[in-house]
Amino acid sequence: MRVSGMRFLVAAGFALALAQPAAAQTKLKWAHVYEVGEPYHTQALWAAEEIRKRTAGKYEIQVFPASQLGNENQINEALGLGTVDMIYTGVAFAGSIHKPIAITNAPYVLRDFDHWKAYRDSRLFRDIAAGYEQRTGHKVMSLTYYGQRMVTANREIRKPEDMKGMKLRVPPAPLFLMFTKSVGANATPIAFAEVYLALQQGTVDGQENPLPTIMAKKFYEVQSHIMLSGHITESLLVIVGGHVWKRLSDAEKKTFDEILVQAAARATDEIRAQELKLADEFRKLGKTVVEVDREAFRRAAMPLHNDPASGAGWTKEQYDALQAVK
Numbered sequence: 424m425r426v427s428g429m430r431f432l433v434a435a436g437f438a439l440a441l442a443q444p445a446a447a448q449t450k451l452k453w454a455h456v457y458e459v460g461e462p463y464h465t466q467a468l469w470a471a472e473e474i475r476k477r478t479a480g481k482y483e484i485q486v487f488p489a490s491q492l493g494n495e496n497q498i499n500e501a502l503g504l505g506t507v508d509m510i511y512t513g514v515a516f517a518g519s520i521h522k523p524i525a526i527t528n529a530p531y532v533l534r535d536f537d538h539w540k541a542y543r544d545s546r547l548f549r550d551i552a553a554g555y556e557q558r559t560g561h562k563v564m565s566l567t568y569y570g571q572r573m574v575t576a577n578r579e580i581r582k583p584e585d586m587k588g589m590k591l592r593v594p595p596a597p598l599f600l601m602f603t604k605s606v607g608a609n610a611t612p613i614a615f616a617e618v619y620l621a622l623q624q625g626t627v628d629g630q631e632n633p634l635p636t637i638m639a640k641k642f643y644e645v646q647s648h649i650m651l652s653g654h655i656t657e658s659l660l661v662i663v664g665g666h667v668w669k670r671l672s673d674a675e676k677k678t679f680d681e682i683l684v685q686a687a688a689r690a691t692d693e694i695r696a697q698e699l700k701l702a703d704e705f706r707k708l709g710k711t712v713v714e715v716d717r718e719a720f721r722r723a724a725m726p727l728h729n730d731p732a733s734g735a736g737w738t739k740e741q742y743d744a745l746q747a748v749k
Contacts, residue, residue, distance in 0.1 A: 451484045451667060454492040454501065455511035456615045458639050462693035463511055463567065463659065464488045470686035477678045484509065494614040496595060502561060505666045511659045513569070515596035521555040522736020524563075524660075526745060529735065530602040530724035531717075533656040533745075536695060539568060541748045543658075551741065552660075560665030564680060565687035569657035570633025570698050574715075575646040577628070582716050583607070583723040592618055592630040598734040602631075602654055605724040622646060633657060634701035635694050648711045651702065654720060661687060 453471065457463045464486065471484035492498055492507055495516045501507040518525025526532065533539050542548055543566045552563035580586055587607035593599035595612035603610040611627045621627050622645040630642060631654070637643055661683050671679065702712050727733040729742055 447481060449482050449670075451482060451508040452492065452506075453484050453486045453509040453511075454498040454507045455486070455488055456490045456495055456498070457488055457511065459488050461635070461639050462690040462697075466686040466690040466693075467511070469689070470682050473682045473686075474679060477682070478675060482675075490614070490616040494595075494616065502662065502664045503559065505664060508664050508667045510662050511567070512662060513594065513596065514658050514660060515594060515598045517555060517563075517660055517662070518598055518736065519596055521551075521558050523551045523738070523741055524555045525596075525598045526551070526737045526741060527658055528598045528601075528655050529728050530605060530654045531721040532728060532742075536568070536571075536656070538748065539656050539658070542745060543568075545748050547741070547744045547748060551737075560669075562663045562665065562668040564661040564663055564683040567659040567661065567687040568691035568694050569659050570635055570694050571653035572631045572633055572655040572657055573637065574631045574650040574652045574654070575629050575637060575642055575648065576650070577647045579648055579711065579713055580650045580652075580715065581713060582719050590626075590628045592621055592627040598736075601727050601734045602724065604733055605727055606720070618642065619645065631655075633694070633698060634705070635697040638697075638701055638704070643705060643708060643710055646710075648713055649702075649705050650713045650715050652715050652720060653717060654724070 453467055455463060455467070467486045471486055474482050474484060493501060495512055498507055498510045499512055499516055499520070502510050513528075515525045515528045518528070527539070527542060533542070548566060555561070555563055574580060574586070574591070576589070583606040589608045590611050591603055591608040592613045593603060593610045595614060599612075600610050611621075613621050613627065618630055619640060619642060622630060622642060629646065631652070632640070632642065634649070637649065643649065663679065668676070706712050727735070729735050729739060
């Protein structure tokens with residue numbers, strides 16, 4: 424009986440030892456609305472694997488693309504509820520919680536890609552992100568370039584007045600109304616996953632997104648004209664839920680930070696490279712690519728930049744600081 428009892432204890436201890444690594448593993452859900460072939464998703468997969476390796480398998484991150492866990496408003500809400508652990512989200516959606524973080528989505532507030540990069544690396548961005556973090560308890564990890572947003576339609580648009588009365592699909596975030604107000608278009612908020620069908624069925628006359636997104640989502644199949652408006656230089660945030668961040672050790676926080684910043688930089692480089700060549704690709708596909716009067720669009724937008732009635736939620740000091748970033 425003593426031998427049998429000893430064998431039982433040894434076996435039980437061995438089984439417990441084997442079980443401990445699995446018990447220590449933490450599985451995290453990273454949700455976003457983008458397609459599996461886009462750099463945001465491929466770099467999320469890269470980051471997930473790097474975090475797994477550098478934490479010796481402690482953190483296993485499963486990435487859910489293409490709105491599998493909900494649209495952008497839903498995944499932002501899920502982050503607060505703790506039902507998802509990490510998200511990619513546009514700054515305008517984070518701005519519905521902390522308005523200043525959406526400042527770069529004011530039309531023509533950024534001069535160009537270099538201005539965007541300078542803002543990404545600035546103290547201003549970290550200070551604004553800190554305001555979001557204080558309000559939500561979540562951690563803003565990185566800023567990823569999404570590209571310059573371009574208008575598509577089934578007719579030519581060259582100047583702001585050409586858009587008057589146009590039914591334009593915009594993301595369901597309030598700040599996008601600033602652009603439609605500046606050109607007199609009728610904003611039609613539609614979730615990202617539903618845009619193609621809305622264009623195909625004529626629910627809206629057009630939409631606006633960066634060239635890589637127009638290609639990835641195949642919007643060009645149901646739109647004949649692509650206007651190089653570049654009206655918003657768009658960004659995505661990677662945000663880790665507070666319920667996860669507060670459990671990480673200092674070393675683990677450093678690992679997450681380093682890898683997610685690197686993934687954002689890698690995705691940014693890919694998107695920028697695609698953006699620079701895609702106008703010609705669309706021409707090869709038989710699309711009409713239109714050079715608009717950007718200066719006229721900029722003049723129409725500028726008076727709304729600091730108008731709270733048009734969606735502005737930042738201070739004049741923050742706005743001036745952004746303009747001064749170089």
